[in-house]
Amino acid sequence: MRKIRTAVIQAGGKGTRLIELTKDEIPKPLIKIAGKSILEWQIENLKRYGVEKIIIIVGYLGYEIKRCFGDGEKLGVSIEYIEESNPLGSGGSLYFLKEKNIGDDFILIYGDVMFNINWNRMEDFHIQSKAYATLLVHPNTHPFDSDLVALNSKSQVENFLLKGQKRERWYKNCVNAGVYILSKKIVFEMGKLCKLDLEKDILIKYAGKGVLYGYYTTEYVKDAGTVKRFYEVEKAFLNNIPEKRNLANKQKCIFLDRDGTLNVYKGLLADEEEFELEEGTIQALKAINQSEYLAIVVTNQPVVARGMCELEDVEKIHRKMTTLLGNEGVYLDDIIFCPHHPDKGYAEENVKFKIDCECRKPKTGMIDSMVSKYNIDVKQSYMIGDTTVDIQTGINAGLTTVLVHTGEAGQDKRYDISADKQSKNLLEAVKMLLV
Numbered sequence: 001m002r003k004i005r006t007a008v009i010q011a012g013g014k015g016t017r018l019i020e021l022t023k024d025e026i027p028k029p030l031i032k033i034a035g036k037s038i039l040e041w042q043i044e045n046l047k048r049y050g051v052e053k054i055i056i057i058v059g060y061l062g063y064e065i066k067r068c069f070g071d072g073e074k075l076g077v078s079i080e081y082i083e084e085s086n087p088l089g090s091g092g093s094l095y096f097l098k099e100k101n102i103g104d105d106f107i108l109i110y111g112d113v114m115f116n117i118n119w120n121r122m123e124d125f126h127i128q129s130k131a132y133a134t135l136l137v138h139p140n141t142h143p144f145d146s147d148l149v150a151l152n153s154k155s156q157v158e159n160f161l162l163k164g165q166k167r168e169r170w171y172k173n174c175v176n177a178g179v180y181i182l183s184k185k186i187v188f189e190m191g192k193l194c195k196l197d198l199e200k201d202i203l204i205k206y207a208g209k210g211v212l213y214g215y216y217t218t219e220y221v222k223d224a225g226t227v228k229r230f231y232e233v234e235k236a237f238l239n240n241i242p243e244k245r246n247l248a249n250k251q252k253c254i255f256l257d258r259d260g261t262l263n264v265y266k267g268l269l270a271d272e273e274e275f276e277l278e279e280g281t282i283q284a285l286k287a288i289n290q291s292e293y294l295a296i297v298v299t300n301q302p303v304v305a306r307g308m309c310e311l312e313d314v315e316k317i318h319r320k321m322t323t324l325l326g327n328e329g330v331y332l333d334d335i336i337f338c339p340h341h342p343d344k345g346y347a348e349e350n351v352k353f354k355i356d357c358e359c360r361k362p363k364t365g366m367i368d369s370m371v372s373k374y375n376i377d378v379k380q381s382y383m384i385g386d387t388t389v390d391i392q393t394g395i396n397a398g399l400t401t402v403l404v405h406t407g408e409a410g411q412d413k414r415y416d417i418s419a420d421k422q423s424k425n426l427l428e429a430v431k432m433l434l435v
């Protein structure tokens with residue numbers, strides 16, 4: 001029996017940016033996407049995970065929502081409404097929940113976010129971490145125009161980097177998706193009824209205190225808040241991509257090598273200034289992002305073990321990579337690297353990382369961990385890389401392999417093997433795989 005049975009949906013917004021779709025006659029959550037309103041899609045996904053009590057906070061044109069859904073009987077759930085006579089921001093109206101039976105923890109979502117997620121996983125994460133609040137975080141196609149979250153190694157929220165705030169030149173594409181599990185403690189700690197922003201006025205108080213967590217997922221979550229995004233979301237739903245990306249289902253993945261595959265090969269790379277994307281990488285990732293496949297980087301970075309740089313420098317290179325990609329509307333679902341190297345006895349080396357690990361390619365440790373984290377089916381997944389080490393890794397892991405003729409173009413000749421497929425570059429490889 002799951003513990004979380006209640007979801008609160010913030011449906012009071014005006015939806016000004018979608019006026020050409022709403023014609024100002026319906027509120028944003030009633031816009032139809034692939035045949036159903038946003039609210040219907042949301043409630044359907046929640047109900048599948050036993051969340052059958054829905055509280056909708058209505059404001060602008062709220063009577064249209066009530067007219068559509070009534071007490072929820074037609075959808076097989078029970079619906080209650082909270083009426084906001086004056087706009088109270090994204091957080092102020094939560095005050096009314098003090099009088100509602102919401103359980104110890106409840107789900108909170110915005111009425112313009114389209115998603116298809118496995119709530120059991122997020123609930124387990126929330127309960128195990130004993131969080132006051134869990135925010136669903138992920139990389140998205142417009143991090144420059146989104147609220148970012150900085151997490152520490154325990155997935156605790158250290159701080160918020162809100163849109164419009166000045167940020168570092170290179171940053172991690174880790175976006176707050178507008179999907180939460182909150183403890184009722186947050187509601188009971190609210191002082192008085194007034195206009196409040198959920199992030200800026202409420203959640204930020206808990207940041208850096210070890211009680212706010214980020215739940216990272218590759219599942220489909222996207223706000224349909226602009227006309228352009230609305231059409232992207234509709235296309236994805238018509239192609240059933242959100243359901244396929246629900247982690248309850250086996251995932252398909254394209255594992256990608258980094259140097260010489262995604263970015264120009266320059267030998268060992270220790271300085272982010274040297275990092276430069278390969279031609280076609282943006283278009284290749286765009287195609288993967290719009291498909292049912294995950295895009296995950298698996299890379300050996302012995303630069304750390306060799307003492308050429310610190311772990312933080314590798315992270316910095318990855319922040320540059322995700323910023324460059326994010327600026328062009330594409331992202332990687334995850335990045336994993338091996339900082340180790342087996343052979344000891346060199347000057348300058350960092351002995352701590354000089355180990356014969358299980359993650360250095362062609363061993364499969366990195367792929368194995370991603371396979372279990374994201375429920376990946378290796379038989380339906382690929383490894384794309386520019387060296388025989390990448391191809392040997394793919395073979396060891398049971399993946400179909402593609403050698404690209406960029407970077408080292410297979411000339412490392414470490415293993416006497418041939419790839420299942422060959423391709424001029426990443427873009428051509430992805431086009432071939434996604435036909």
Ligand SMILES: [Mg+2]
Pocket residue numbers: 257258259260261385386387407408
């Ligand atoms: Mg390479």
Ligand SMILES: [Zn+2]
Pocket residue numbers: 338339340357358359360
């Ligand atoms: Zn390793």
